[in-house]
Amino acid sequence: MTSTIAVTWVDACAADEIDEEDVIRFDHAGRTFAIFRSPDDAYFATDGLCTHEKVHLADGLVMDNIIECPKHNGRFDYRTGAAKGAPVCVDLKTYPVRIEKGRVLIGLD
Amino acid sequence: MADPTRRDYSLIGLDSRLAVERGLATAEWYKCPVDRKTMKELMKRSDGPAIRDTLLWFAFLAASGFGGWWFWGTWWAVPFFIVYGVLYGSASDSRWHECGHGTAFKTRWMNDVVYHIACFMILREPTVWRWSHTRHHTDTIIVGRDPEIGVQRPPNIFGILIQLFAIKSTWATFKKLCIHATGRLTAEEKTFIPESEQHKVYGVARIYLAIFAAVAVWCFAIGSILPAMFIGLPTFYGCFMGVFFGLTQHAGLDEDVLDHRLNSRTVYMNPVFRFLYLNMNYHVEHHMFPMVPYHALPRLHEVIKADCPKPYSSCWDAYKEIIPALLRQRREPGWYVKRPLPGHVEPLGAPPPGLVAAE
Ligand code: FES
Secondary structure (H helix, E strand, O other): OOOOOOOEEEEEEEHHHOOOOEEEEEEEOOEEEEEEEOOOOOEEEEEOEOOOOOOEHHHOEEEOOEEEOOOOOOEEEOOOOEEOEOOEOOOOOEEOEEEEOOEEEEEEO | OOOOOOOOOOOOOHHHHHHHHOOOOOOOOOOOOOOHHHHHHHHOOOOHHHHHHHHHHHHHHHHHHHHHHHOOOOOOHHHHHHHHHHHHHOHHHHHHHHHHHOOOOOOHHHHHHHHHHHHHHHOOOHHHHHHHHHHHHHOOOOOOOOOOOOOOOOOOHHHHHHHOOOHHHHHHHHHHHHHHHOOOOOHHHHHHOOHHHHHHHHHHHHHHHHHHHHHHHHHHHHOOOHHHHHOOOHHHHOOHHHHHHHHHHHOOEOOOOOOHHHHOOEEOOOHHHHHHHOOOOEHHHHHHOOOOOHHHHHHHHHHHHHHOOOOEOOHHHHHHHHHHHHHHHHHOOOEEEOOOOOOOOOOOOOOOOOOEEOO
């Protein structure tokens, strides 16, 4: 049996507010997220804080599909949230994203 | 009973607990304002500068090593081995450091290869030091939290002098290699190396010990220390420049402040020193923005220097302050050099009671 989790779509920002191969911070309802635009113009969203020491990833560096944390240079694949090695050992939570009328919406559970 | 004038620099003692209670652990640090566009430019990675500097490093190692081998048995070998030793035992410090941050090269595997080579040269176990340096960046010069406080108060001047030849660090590392090779960690190491990473420590310790045993056997077999002059001994006889550079980073400055401008130094150095040290003389900049690769640190310095204390004009300028400061801290461990901030900002964090700033 498959269970479906209800997702609430939240308007985060304009699509062109994020440069290609970059990230911005989005705060909503007491939570913080990072929204990414990849070099091939796809959008992704993850939790906003590094799983190592709760630093905002939006201050980090996006290189291809990787976000590098500004504090200790830990790396994640922002498409999947996968931690790519020390000092980050715990994956990031990811969220679905869709683009509607030039706006970036992220799906929150 | 514990001496109340001495602080506990261990990671499992009283000051460690106090640092957490006082909000100094994993805290928010002051950052000079830099707009995102400029910062993105500065953080940009490239392989070019590090490939150039690594090829030069290996070329100089090979050339000086060849000279040492060629002239072995004569006094002419001495200058060649001094150069070889500094490249091996001192330049490896900054290579270890930059590649450990993953910023020297853009390509990850290049960082990893040079990281492991440099770690072996300077005799720093790769996994242990990756994690201890992570903590050093989280809690820079926070007593009881930072495992890399090079000069503790009151300073041990004799210890610093023998460290010019890596005696203290190598002795400590060899003891730890023996512990790690048997599949154990010290209690302090367990505080900063996560369990999932601990197994890596044991394997590398066994490899290091095997290499040193092989070199020792080789030396005995041919009746000469020549092989050890290339592998192993340069960690000792070539370490002094690394210590000379390293002392400028934090020695004599404040502890337990959440502002790198107060506990780190930026020192202007000549191009040869900057090649050996990979621009780590821009130490305030590096600590505040560790994402910026070494080759972009001079540019970052230009961007933030108006918001930082005046940099030291030379190593001499820095040591004019460091040597008297350390001697004074022998008598007054609470004394420290207070770096003047550009006026409009107050440092984060509160100094521990009883500490006195320099006027
Ligand atoms: S806080 Fe992100 S890698 Fe340490």
